[in-house]
Amino acid sequence: MNSGAASSGAASSGAASSGAASSGAVRPPLDRTKLLAARFRAAQDRPYLASALFALSVVESAEVPTMAVDRAWRCYVNAGFVDRIPVPQLAGVWIHEVAHLLRDHHGRAERLPTVDQRDRARVNIAQDCEINDDLVRDRLSLPPGHVTPATFDQPDGKLFEWYLPHIPPSPECPRCGSGAYGGAEPWDLAPTAGSRVSPAEAQAIRRYTAEAVRAYERSRGTIPAGWKRWADDILEPTVDWRQVLAGSVRQAIAWASGAVDYTYRRPSRRSAAQTRVVLPSMQRPSPTVAIVVDTSGSMSDDDLAAAMAEVAGVLREVGVRGNRVTVLSCDAAVGAVRRIARAEDLELVGGGGTDMRVGIAAALAQPVRPHVVIVLTDGHTPWPDEPPAARVVAGLIGATPPEPPGWIESVRIT
Template sequence: MTGHAPDLDRTKLLAARFRAASERPYLASALYSLSVVPTTTVPTMGVDRYWRCYVSPAFVDATPVEELAGVWIHEAAHLLRDHHGRADLLAPGLRRDRLRVNIAQDCEINDDLIADGLSLPAGRVTPATYDLPPGRLFEEYLSGVPASGGALDCGSGAHGEPAPWDLGDTDGNAARVTEAEAKAIRRHTAEAMRAHHRGRGNLPAGWRRWAEQVLEPTVDWRRVLAGAVREALSWASGAADYTYHRPSRRGPALRGVVLPSLRRPLPRVAVVIDTSGSMGDDALATALAEVTGVLREVGVRGDRVTVLSVDADVQAASRVTTADQIELKGGGGTDMRVGIRRALDAPHPPSVVIVLTDGYTPWPDEPATCRLIAVLIGAGGPEPPSWAETIRVPTT
């Protein structure tokens, strides 16, 4: 138990879960995978990314069983829809207001739960609360949701950021669901939903779309690419180093000694573009626009981005601020190694190299000295080495 909590009415709480699972049996596996952690530090109920459900005893006492059943389903929905995993892919500026992210996620969930006839406690938000259209994902709702204010917190299992009551992954005695187990639960739930719907059972449109995506996934390559680039840049900018250009604030305490201070270097990025004859212009332009858009969004631009046009040799190399300034030259054979080597041999080598290619190219024998993201245009190309982060961009 976290916090000093009065006795939890487990009979009432578990009766509500039983009611939720009985009335919507396709959710039973997910509901019964949640372990209960009583605590006074959570205002109502919340979940972490390990499928632990933190419960306020006072909230259980004050809430009817029918509404508690709805809250059980609401919290399970955060985990089934992998809200914390999706939140991890947001830009840092959007993730910073975790409760605003939570509100957008609640809009995505409650829209379906209310359509399904579930009772929820007063104060729940829906898209209509903010004059937003129904049936969207939380990423689409974010721009229309105001700053969080005093919104309730559903925990790190929703917005992805640690909550005050989180046990985290360090408590060996706390029950937890691994990511592999979570994927199995999601798939089992999606299969149960599909069977329920085919049996002419009522299933909200949002849950139907979710089940179809789990069982027959269509990868959002833009989201994956953006997440990979942001993660690589975050890693690069976290590589702190010492500098004497700005003395340490501890220096005055040691007379006659000049101490260096820590700095976080701004990452440099090299974009190596395959301009051989096999590359399709439309798909290449689309992927390039996505890369430059992400770089601009995270503040890497100007003289920190170098673009190299490469077929069997480097045909052009320039620093650019917009995609319109990129000069694509080539049309011959294919060897991305020469472009990667040229990028790494620069006076100021990059922290991240992004290679846009169809995959029909030799690769370096060893991992690059920096992060390398291989963006493969089209589905037919061979896989790059296992040490490269690989993202496939469809051509249709």
């Protein structure tokens, strides 16, 4: 296991039991009554975790040092470990192991850089820090040797990805299983063997448990901060504004690129077969973009710089750059109008009131009318009464920006 590290102390004792088994000593039978009594106690003490706890299936294994889980929600148990640990601590281990699965630690671990994925010991310790601060604060009993953020002089309440860089190399190897740090363990059953929980079922269990956490908080008001944050993330997932902004800009550029039209600038090749008739050819325009930046006094330079960097990055990715990008600084009037190749070249002027109608009108009045207008503003501005002849995407900066008209595609930049 590594009861939230019970690995630190328990891993060595688990290894001893494995060694005893290999030397020919008779292994004690698994005390299922004690093991399941500990799970029942855990479910009684923390009823919001009951459904998740009882979704775990038990697999006895002499290879696992203590207790461990896999991504199919199978809990591998060492009989000697169960024999040594009292029921209150065993209940804490149950909650620790199911927390790895509820928090999708294996999925998150597999999104780490490759060099970190290989260092399973440090990943497991960091995950234990994320879990055990809540368990200790919740006055749950854990086996000796468990780690907490304080073990490494780190604050409580962080995610394991935050703790990982602060965990030193460790000779001890926590073994909470592939359900914690990903990959596979030698004791894991085949994916189709035995009782298992599918990914879709696992997600349903997470959502049901998150709802139970909220219900328990409303009735008792005693939920550890980590569980509350986890439930909020499950029930109200936060989408990174950078991804949303990038998607909106890409969609607008694709829409403009698909606007195929006829042109006489280059006659059709079929004109040669006609007498005294010039046929137009088809043309797919190269999208042009105007970025209207709100430089009124209510806008922070840091916010503007972050938003501009993201927009510039997206435009580079889709191939819109150089003289096809125009940037206009605007407060109550239009300041500088420049074509730029890099976000670093931007110079914003302004600082007065706010009227984005002026900026949008100036963008559309450019010699080359833009196909897409991106407006970066705090939203406290009047907007045009009617949709202009261009796609408009508004990046709304700040905590509570007012909503623009419905014809504007808006992205909240927090």
